Amino acid sequence: MSLIHPPPEHQVETIFGAFNDHPLRQEVNDEVHARPHEALNTPVKVSHLGMLSGRRGGELDRQAVADLCRRYGVEPPQPGAQHLSADFGDFRLKWERRTELSTYTFFVEEDFDELFADPPLDRVPLDWLYSLPGPRLVGVHLTLEPAWAQPRSTSDIQHIFDDNPIVGSHITGGAARVWSDFRIQDDGFTRVLMRDVSLRNRQAGRAVQRILEIETYRMMALLAFPVARQLNPEINDLEEQLAWITEHMTQDENSSVSDEQGLLGRLTELAARIEGIGNNTNYRFHAAKAYNELVQRRIHELREQRVQGVQTIQEFMERRMVPAMRTCETVSERLESLSRRITRTGDLLRTRVDVALEAQNRDLLDSMNRRADMQFRLQETVEGLSVAAISYYLMGLISYVLKAGHDAGYLPRVEIYQGLLVPVVVLFIWAVIRIVRHRIARKQAK
Numbered sequence: 001m002s003l004i005h006p007p008p009e010h011q012v013e014t015i016f017g018a019f020n021d022h023p024l025r026q027e028v029n030d031e032v033h034a035r036p037h038e039a040l041n042t043p044v045k046v047s048h049l050g051m052l053s054g055r056r057g058g059e060l061d062r063q064a065v066a067d068l069c070r071r072y073g074v075e076p077p078q079p080g081a082q083h084l085s086a087d088f089g090d091f092r093l094k095w096e097r098r099t100e101l102s103t104y105t106f107f108v109e110e111d112f113d114e115l116f117a118d119p120p121l122d123r124v125p126l127d128w129l130y131s132l133p134g135p136r137l138v139g140v141h142l143t144l145e146p147a148w149a150q151p152r153s154t155s156d157i158q159h160i161f162d163d164n165p166i167v168g169s170h171i172t173g174g175a176a177r178v179w180s181d182f183r184i185q186d187d188g189f190t191r192v193l194m195r196d197v198s199l200r201n202r203q204a205g206r207a208v209q210r211i212l213e214i215e216t217y218r219m220m221a222l223l224a225f226p227v228a229r230q231l232n233p234e235i236n237d238l239e240e241q242l243a244w245i246t247e248h249m250t251q252d253e254n255s256s257v258s259d260e261q262g263l264l265g266r267l268t269e270l271a272a273r274i275e276g277i278g279n280n281t282n283y284r285f286h287a288a289k290a291y292n293e294l295v296q297r298r299i300h301e302l303r304e305q306r307v308q309g310v311q312t313i314q315e316f317m318e319r320r321m322v323p324a325m326r327t328c329e330t331v332s333e334r335l336e337s338l339s340r341r342i343t344r345t346g347d348l349l350r351t352r353v354d355v356a357l358e359a360q361n362r363d364l365l366d367s368m369n370r371r372a373d374m375q376f377r378l379q380e381t382v383e384g385l386s387v388a389a390i391s392y393y394l395m396g397l398i399s400y401v402l403k404a405g406h407d408a409g410y411l412p413r414v415e416i417y418q419g420l421l422v423p424v425v426v427l428f429i430w431a432v433i434r435i436v437r438h439r440i441a442r443k444q445a446k
Helices: 009-017 025-031 058-072 126-130 154-160 201-222 224-251 257-302 313-407 414-445
Strands: 044-051 083-087 092-097 102-108 136-145 167-171 176-184 190-196
Touching: 044 201, 058 083, 058 092, 058 102, 058 126, 102 201, 136 201, 154 190, 167 313, 176 201, 190 201, 201 224, 201 257, 201 313, 224 257, 224 313, 257 313, 313 414
Parallel strands: 136 190
Antiparallel strands: 044 102, 044 136, 083 092, 092 102, 167 176, 176 190
C-alpha cells in the first residue's frame, strides 16, 4: 500500500500557478515541434519552389500564402508565422519561410500513368504563381512511385532523364531508392524520381523532405560561387597594390613625410575598398558555409547505399560542390587576410609618418630656440645701445640746465657737474630699462 498521497486538486493548481514562466518558454518549446514532416501515401507527385524574396521578404511571402488560403477557404497563417501545412483540396501545400527565401511544396497523392506529366504545380492558379515575391532559385518536380510499380532497370531510368549521367542510391536503410540528374529541364525544373520499397508514411515524408532540402540548400550555397569568381581578379589587383606600397616603404628609406603621407592615402583607399567588398560579401560567404553544412547533414541523414554503376548523391556533391565551396572559402580567407595585412601596413606606415613628424618638430624647435637665442643676444646688444643713446640725449638736456645755472652765476664750472652726472644718468637709464623689461616678461609669463 502506497504511503504517498497526491495533493488535493486545489493545491496542485496553486503550485503550478505560483511559477512565473519566462515569456518565451512556450515559443521555445513549440519550436522543436514546428515544421513536422508530411505523412505521404504513395504514389505521390511533388512540386517544389524556392523563391528568393530576400531577408526582408517574410511579410510579403506570408501575404501571398494568405491570398491563396482565402481563394480556397483555408485558414491563413498567423501574423509572424514561418510555416504552414494545409489541404487545399486539389493539392496540399507546405510553405516554409527561411532566412532569405520561402519554399512552396505542393503534394498530390493519386495514381498516374506518366512520371512527370501533370505535376501538382499545374493545379495551382497561374496568376498566384506569377505574383510570388522574388525570383525563382529552386524548382523541383519529384515523383514517388509505389512499391508495387513495375521495376525499372538503370538503363530505363537513364532514358527517363534523357540519357544524361544519373545520380542515385538506396536511401533510408534500403527502404527507398532515388535517382536524378540534377539538371534543369526545358520547363525550368529539376526532376527527381523516387521509388518506395518499404517506406512508412512519415518516413516517406522525411525522405522527400531531405531530397528537396538538399537541392534547396545546394542552390543557396552555390549563390556565393559566382561572387567568388568575380572577386578573384579584384583581389589580385588589391594584393598587387599592397605589395607595391610595401615595396616602396622598404626601399625608400629617405622618403619625405609628404611621400609617406601619399602612400598612407593610397593605403587608406585600399582599406576602404576592402571594407566595401567585405560588407557586400561577408554575409553571402558565411551563409554559403552554413548552407553547405546543411547539405552535408541532409546527405548523411539519407543513409545512402550504393547502386552498382551509379554515382551516389554524396559522391556527386563532393565532386561538383566541394570545389566550388573551397573556392568561396579561399576568397573569403583572402579578403580577411588582405584586410589584416592592410591594417598592419597602415599601422607601420602611420608610425613612420609620426616619427618623421616628430623629428621635423624637434628640428623646428631647435631652430626656434637658436633663433630665440640670437634674438635675445641682439636684444641685449640693442639694449646696451639704447642705454647709451638715451643717456646721451638725457645728458644733452641736463647740459642745458647746467649751462643756465652757470650763466646765472650759481655753477662755476659746468664740465665738472657734467662729468659727475654721466655715470649716474647711465645707471639710472639702465635700471629703468631693466625694470620695464622684467615687467613685460612677467605679463607674458602670466
